[in-house]
Amino acid sequence: MKITIIGTGYVGLVTGTCFAELGNKVTCVDNNKKKIADLKKLIMPIYEPGLEDLVRRNVKEGRLLFTSSIKQAVKESEIIFICVSTPPKDDGEADLTSVENVARSIALNMSSYCLIVDKSTVPVETGEWVKHTIKVNLKDRGKKNLKFDVASSPEFLREGQAIYDFMHPDRIVIGVETKRAEELLSKLYKPFKVPIVVTDIKSAELIKHASNSFLAMKISFINVVSRLCEKVGADITKVARGVGLDKRIGKSFLDAGIGYGGSCFPKDVDAFIKIAEKHGCDLSILTETRRINSDQVRLFIKKIEDSLWIVKDKVIGVLGLSFKPGTDDLRNAASLKIIERLLSEGACIKTFDPQAMPKAGEIIKSSRLKFSKGVYDVAKGCDCLVIVTEWDEFKAMDLERIKKIMKQPLIIDGRNIFDPEYMKKIGIKYLSIGR
Ligand SMILES: NC(=O)c1ccc[n+]([C@@H]2O[C@H](COP(=O)([O-])OP(=O)(O)OC[C@H]3O[C@@H](n4cnc5c(N)ncnc54)[C@H](O)[C@@H]3O)[C@@H](O)[C@H]2O)c1
Numbered sequence: 001m002k003i004t005i006i007g008t009g010y011v012g013l014v015t016g017t018c019f020a021e022l023g024n025k026v027t028c029v030d031n032n033k034k035k036i037a038d039l040k041k042l043i044m045p046i047y048e049p050g051l052e053d054l055v056r057r058n059v060k061e062g063r064l065l066f067t068s069s070i071k072q073a074v075k076e077s078e079i080i081f082i083c084v085s086t087p088p089k090d091d092g093e094a095d096l097t098s099v100e101n102v103a104r105s106i107a108l109n110m111s112s113y114c115l116i117v118d119k120s121t122v123p124v125e126t127g128e129w130v131k132h133t134i135k136v137n138l139k140d141r142g143k144k145n146l147k148f149d150v151a152s153s154p155e156f157l158r159e160g161q162a163i164y165d166f167m168h169p170d171r172i173v174i175g176v177e178t179k180r181a182e183e184l185l186s187k188l189y190k191p192f193k194v195p196i197v198v199t200d201i202k203s204a205e206l207i208k209h210a211s212n213s214f215l216a217m218k219i220s221f222i223n224v225v226s227r228l229c230e231k232v233g234a235d236i237t238k239v240a241r242g243v244g245l246d247k248r249i250g251k252s253f254l255d256a257g258i259g260y261g262g263s264c265f266p267k268d269v270d271a272f273i274k275i276a277e278k279h280g281c282d283l284s285i286l287t288e289t290r291r292i293n294s295d296q297v298r299l300f301i302k303k304i305e306d307s308l309w310i311v312k313d314k315v316i317g318v319l320g321l322s323f324k325p326g327t328d329d330l331r332n333a334a335s336l337k338i339i340e341r342l343l344s345e346g347a348c349i350k351t352f353d354p355q356a357m358p359k360a361g362e363i364i365k366s367s368r369l370k371f372s373k374g375v376y377d378v379a380k381g382c383d384c385l386v387i388v389t390e391w392d393e394f395k396a397m398d399l400e401r402i403k404k405i406m407k408q409p410l411i412i413d414g415r416n417i418f419d420p421e422y423m424k425k426i427g428i429k430y431l432s433i434g435r
Helices: 010-021 033-040 051-060 070-075 097-111 125-138 160-165 180-190 199-232 235-242 265-278 284-308 335-345 358-364 375-379 399-405 420-426
Strands: 002-006 025-029 065-066 079-084 114-118 148-152 174-175 197-201 315-319 348-352 369-371 382-385 412-413 428-430
Touching: 002 070, 002 097, 010 025, 010 051, 010 065, 010 079, 010 160, 025 070, 033 065, 051 065, 051 160, 070 097, 079 097, 079 180, 097 114, 097 125, 114 125, 114 180, 125 148, 125 199, 125 315, 148 180, 148 199, 174 180, 174 199, 197 199, 199 235, 199 265, 199 284, 265 284, 284 335, 284 382, 284 412, 284 428, 315 335, 315 375, 335 348, 335 358, 348 358, 348 375, 358 369, 375 399, 399 420, 420 428
Parallel strands: 002 025, 002 079, 025 065, 079 114, 114 148, 174 197, 315 348, 315 382, 348 369, 382 412, 412 428
Antiparallel strands: 148 174
């Protein structure tokens, strides 16, 4: 099938590349000209495991094209996916300016039937607005008889394993209004041997916000329980295992830590609260989720401050910058809040992240922040080592060696990657979450 993807970021680039891999002819469009120029030279704008090889192969075999001309792309495709960013406004509401711009551009350039599928995460009723925008602009062009359909197909991939997730989803959700739209999407998604949940557009839009909010709520839930564990001397990892083995609850998203970050959960929880408010519905269960999450970082910073006594002039090693392993994404990363706070208190920071250092260097600038070559380089001479992201190479570090090279053996772990008993045995003071 001939497909256009508008917005070539984490979701758009992965979606386009994977659809090409499945044999479709895909054109990826973005209004960021540099991104498109780089992609044409096979320079990836993001780090995502396996992505570069897949892009290279599909470009070489002629199934994947990049362009900044929406005009050309829209003319040649029957299905157009909207994958642009939907960032939060200051009050948390989703900013849908890019979605509206794209809908307008599609209407101004389409010349035959199109199915316009929204894959960006959007509040319920966005599909109606997209339809309205296209109708108004087609009429304005004197083309009000041109047929089109709007659909919603939210994306559930996780950064860091986006290709795998896209190719092996738990389910595919399609929100449609017509048989034609349903048939086109069913044909496109045919290679995926998973349940396809066919709904109306509003329900599909709600499924995405409800799913992300539920996962965020699970994380905040286990984090509050972890605070009680610390007070009474229980172990949150054991509690979470005992709870999560109940099939009705499930094990995933029950890891206590420094809370959720990234480009999705914080913004989607905010946007879900806002759209519910707009309709007079109380989603205070989510305002609590959000409050617990920001407290979790604050409490973690306090743990660092309390264990160092005076922060000024202490050398603190920060392991991990990305909001989770497997990505270079720093949007809403706890690392930024932690580093900024410690720098403001006069600490010297040494940090290492396998992927996110170039992006971090553009965001935080300080003469007291040094990017290091690896974990041992960070640990050398440190008063304290703080684990922020659970990259595998941190889990594999030689703790005896770390102990020897640190100024004092103190590790504060926001991701519970080590065994407290072992740390005690080898003489490292070890503080983690809820244990
Ligand atoms: N990142 C994730 O893990 C993830 C997962 C599921 C859903 N989502 C949702 O998917 C959407 C995209 O997220 P992302 O992480 O890929 O964002 P991103 O910022 O990485 O990519 C968005 C892209 O859209 C482009 N863009 C913006 N306006 C445009 C326009 N008018 N015309 C053409 N291109 C335009 C930007 O230049 C950018 O390259 C968001 O709604 C997000 O919530 C993201």
